[in-house]
Amino acid sequence: MRRFARYYLLGQLIKRDVLLRYRGAMFGVAWVFINPLLMLCIYAYVFGHIFQARWPQQENGAPFWLVLYSGLIAFNIFSDTVSRAPTAVKNYPNFVKKIIFPVEILPLVPLGAALVHAAFNILILLAALTWTGQINFQVVLYPLMLVPLVLLTLGLSWFLAAWGVFIKDMSQIVPPFVQMLMFLSPVLYPASAVPEALRPLYRYNPLGAVIEACRSSSLGQSINWTSWSGALVLSIIVAGLGLYFFKHSREEFADAL
Amino acid sequence: MPSDVAISVRDLTKTYRLFSHPGDRIKQFFSLGIKQYHRQFTALKDVSFEITKGEAVGIIGRNGAGKSTLLQLICGILKPTAGCVLVRGRISALLELGSGFNAEFTGRENVYFQGAIMGFSRSEMDKRFDQIADFADIGSFIEQPVRMYSSGMFLRLAFAVAIHVDPEVLVVDEALSVGDAKFQAKCFQRMGDIRNAGGSILLVTHSAEQVAHFCSRALLLDEGELRADGKTTDTLALYVNRLGSTTGDVGGADVSSVAADGMTLNPNYNKHETRWGDGAATIEDACLVQGGHENPAALAPGLITELRLRVCFHADIEQPVYGLSIKDTQGAMLFTTNTQHLLGMHGVAARRAGDIAHICFEFTPFLDAGDYLVSLGVANETPSGIVPNDRRYDLLKFRIAHPLLQSGNIAMNPSFRILDFARSAPVLRNDNRA
Numbered sequence: 001m002r003r004f005a006r007y008y009l010l011g012q013l014i015k016r017d018v019l020l021r022y023r024g025a026m027f028g029v030a031w032v033f034i035n036p037l038l039m040l041c042i043y044a045y046v047f048g049h050i051f052q053a054r055w056p057q058q059e060n061g062a063p064f065w066l067v068l069y070s071g072l073i074a075f076n077i078f079s080d081t082v083s084r085a086p087t088a089v090k091n092y093p094n095f096v097k098k099i100i101f102p103v104e105i106l107p108l109v110p111l112g113a114a115l116v117h118a119a120f121n122i123l124i125l126l127a128a129l130t131w132t133g134q135i136n137f138q139v140v141l142y143p144l145m146l147v148p149l150v151l152l153t154l155g156l157s158w159f160l161a162a163w164g165v166f167i168k169d170m171s172q173i174v175p176p177f178v179q180m181l182m183f184l185s186p187v188l189y190p191a192s193a194v195p196e197a198l199r200p201l202y203r204y205n206p207l208g209a210v211i212e213a214c215r216s217s218s219l220g221q222s223i224n225w226t227s228w229s230g231a232l233v234l235s236i237i238v239a240g241l242g243l244y245f246f247k248h249s250r251e252e253f254a255d256a257l
Numbered sequence: 258m259p260s261d262v263a264i265s266v267r268d269l270t271k272t273y274r275l276f277s278h279p280g281d282r283i284k285q286f287f288s289l290g291i292k293q294y295h296r297q298f299t300a301l302k303d304v305s306f307e308i309t310k311g312e313a314v315g316i317i318g319r320n321g322a323g324k325s326t327l328l329q330l331i332c333g334i335l336k337p338t339a340g341c342v343l344v345r346g347r348i349s350a351l352l353e354l355g356s357g358f359n360a361e362f363t364g365r366e367n368v369y370f371q372g373a374i375m376g377f378s379r380s381e382m383d384k385r386f387d388q389i390a391d392f393a394d395i396g397s398f399i400e401q402p403v404r405m406y407s408s409g410m411f412l413r414l415a416f417a418v419a420i421h422v423d424p425e426v427l428v429v430d431e432a433l434s435v436g437d438a439k440f441q442a443k444c445f446q447r448m449g450d451i452r453n454a455g456g457s458i459l460l461v462t463h464s465a466e467q468v469a470h471f472c473s474r475a476l477l478l479d480e481g482e483l484r485a486d487g488k489t490t491d492t493l494a495l496y497v498n499r500l501g502s503t504t505g506d507v508g509g510a511d512v513s514s515v516a517a518d519g520m521t522l523n524p525n526y527n528k529h530e531t532r533w534g535d536g537a538a539t540i541e542d543a544c545l546v547q548g549g550h551e552n553p554a555a556l557a558p559g560l561i562t563e564l565r566l567r568v569c570f571h572a573d574i575e576q577p578v579y580g581l582s583i584k585d586t587q588g589a590m591l592f593t594t595n596t597q598h599l600l601g602m603h604g605v606a607a608r609r610a611g612d613i614a615h616i617c618f619e620f621t622p623f624l625d626a627g628d629y630l631v632s633l634g635v636a637n638e639t640p641s642g643i644v645p646n647d648r649r650y651d652l653l654k655f656r657i658a659h660p661l662l663q664s665g666n667i668a669m670n671p672s673f674r675i676l677d678f679a680r681s682a683p684v685l686r687n688d689n690r691a
Contacts, residue, residue, distance in 0.1 A: 005376035016370070100350060255274065
């Protein structure tokens with residue numbers, strides 16, 4: 001299939017995925033905005049108001065919920081995609097067994113849908129930054145900051161999608177792990193708050209590094225380019241391995257489904 | 258491969274690994290081949306053939322013979338264990354009804370999505386959409402979610418898309434069986450167009466009739482092996498022999514070899530007949546009789562006509578069934594019947610090997626002027642189904658010379674009574690009072 005046709009097909013699949021989620025709902029596509037705002041309110045209430053959480057070095061006086069939200073957007077891309085990855089191929093046995101179809105694009109669909117949602121989230125973030133007077137030009141780097149995370153997520157998706165075909169339990173195992181990662185990754189706290197010994201683990205894993213970089217870019221602080229580049233290299237490797245593994249095991253999909 | 262070859266299959270073998278437990282697949286993966294956690298099942302063994310452009314080939318075989326596996330390999334959905342498949346040109350496959358359709362989306366959205374899967378952009382599908390909607394002919398349902406569709410509508414839309422994406426190779430697996438006769442005829446006509454334009458068609462079906470009518474060549478698969486590859490009639494004869502093997506030894510002559518029978522001398526004989534069957538009984542002679550004349554040059558409509566046939570039995574047949582059908586030259590079936598319809602299950606006596614039966618069908622052709630084709634058949638009703646012994650499609654042709662008195666194709670046996678208004682007037686008055 002021509003490359004262009006493949007992109008068009010992927011675009012159609014993502015469009016279907018996003019539309020299907022809201023089709024028939026009373027508020028329709030408005031949920032794209034309502035959902036993240038609701039989550040943001042809850043985090044702000046629980047951590048900001050009840051726990052009285054403060055960043056160890058309060059970031060230029062930005063309110064807690066804004067700091068939290070700028071990192072949460074990045075984490076949500078990861079968690080939305082990875083939780084759905086094990087079923088990305090498994091749920092479409094027809095595409096694997098009954099029609100001629102480029103199966104390797106299927107794991108890209110949850111990622112694409114997550115990125116569409118992230119785009120709306122970023123719009124909310126921009127509005128919030130403007131509203132609180134925290135807006136600065138560095139925020140244009142935000143999408144660039146996401147690149148390693150997208151590649152990492154992509155690689156993991158290919159892995160998990162392939163495994164999900166063979167091991168039906170994957171769709172049960174992955175979501176709780178993602179939830180654990182929510183607390184282990186520096187979303188609710190900065191990486192600098194973790195014990196000294198664990199800090200490299202946070203700085204150089206793509207998830208942690210990207211969340212930190214995203215926060216820095218949106219709040220106008222200096223970005224740690226070394227850890228970001230390290231994360232980029234690591235995620236390129238993960239993505240490559242993921243694709244290789246997926247293509248390698250693809251031949252057996254039709255037998256296993 | 259030569260430029261006129263559309264599909265080339267070389268020594269194709271497909272072996273499935275069967276795991277009794279899903280966890281065994283993981284164990285197998287980690288054991289790195291040291292220990293075997295699975296059984297092997299070979300669905301196809303060393304199959305080789307070539308299909309040229311503009312050829313329509315039927316694939317027949319029992320359930321589990323490997324037909325669908327073969328199609329999936331040709332489509333590139335499965336990867337061969339050994340051997341190779343080469344396909345030249347755009348391939349369009351209809352392996353299962355509406356796979357790739359999403360039930361929540363409308364027919365229109367699904368058509369565009371199918372197009373995207375086939376590599377067509379939105380504007381390219383815009384050009385085709387009206388043709389597709391026309392062919393599917395499901396009216397305003399095209400704007401409804403496909404979960405509302407009946408299976409017939411599903412097929413109509415799926416088939417319409419599959420043939421409007423300019424396929425150079427069209428693969429159809431059993432799908433047509435849910436369509437009504439009229440739609441099937443339309444599909445076959447369209448597939449004929451594709452074939453005439455140089456496209457290749459692979460048709461898998463249990464319906465020997467469809468293969469006999471549409472395909473010039475047929476492949477017989479049995480237990481994963483290619484048992485026959487040749488003219489449709491030969492392959493079908495072999496297929497029936499294999500299927501009918503439960504009825505014991507078929508001592509009869511192979512029908513295709515009994516060409517030099519009395520039929521060829523009959524002036525109404527159609528030398529383009531299609532003949533197949535297991536040969537346990539053969540139709541040796543058939544003639545039309547009307548008004549005491551044998552094989553008249555033309556028949557008169559509306560007169561009692563006899564169709565006499567002579568059947569020779571080469572094996573014992575417990576429940577013979579004799580049948581006939583009449584088609585017009587466009588292939589539309591006008592009439593079909595058999596002794597089971599007319600006389601019930603046990604209406605015809607059993608026959609022993611060596612018997613010769615003379616049978617006479619009586620019918621009245623209320624038909625318009627034109628040419629018609631008669632197909633005849635003798636079959637054996639067994640507990641496992643009908644085993645065709647000898648089927649001779651389009652064996653005889655006849656002509657109705659004069660049109661019916663009324664206009665139209667079929668006589669409805671009409672009559673007129675002029676109801677005298679004056680005399681029925683009291684009845685009307687009664688009605689008014691009531």
